[in-house]
């Protein structure tokens with residue numbers, strides 16, 4: 001992907017939808033040491049070994065508390081160097097016309113298996129950076145798949161096109177997401193759509209930081225292994 005130039009339909013897609021999926025960005029060879037390191041850490045922390053939960057106290061936390069706790073406990077050597085490559089930064093410059101100056105580092109996004117039945121209720125929809133719709137893209141958040149993540153396997157969910165919903169409608173959308181009684185109807189009246197960032201190890205999602213997104217429930221038997229980098233572009237030219 002070095003020096004990749006997106007074609008017009010990819011650029012239009014990103015502007016319109018607020019995200020773009022890139023396939024096979026990182027090779028299996030470079031991701032393997034990250035996966036081994038994560039498994040080594042989970043075993044050291046007595047959370048997971050041999051494909052099984054070790055019944056740690058993490059299991060008593062809610063799915064999203066587990067993600068936060070695991071992300072802070074698990075130390076992964078070379079996470080940022082391996083994932084946040086020049087190719088990723090070139091892709092961001094290509095999409096936005098602005099070269100990212102710096103990031104806040106790369107953070108693991110790990111979920112335990114069997115977190116319960118998959119559901120769109122009680123999620124934590126948010127944006128990580130306050131900015132108006134219609135303004136310049138304030139930042140890009142990159143989500144990396146370190147391992148395959150299947151449907152309902154705890155991938156991040158993004159609300160495509162939510163960066164273009166403004167004013168009172170945006171307020172209504174946020175409250176409907178908190179109590180998703182008739183979510184389909186709300187999504188269709190706001191012309192938004194839920195995207196699950198599932199896929200193959202090595203895939204990457206680039207997301208406009210005005211897009212609403214949330215952790216989701218991992219209802220599968222695999223550990224969800226993803227990571228993220230946030231690039232604030234407000235000072236980039």
Ligand SMILES: O=C(O)CCC(=O)C(=O)O
Pocket residue numbers: 067109110128154155156157213214215216228
């Ligand atoms: O754990 C996740 O998939 C969601 C991550 C997230 O919401 C964030 O990084 O802002």
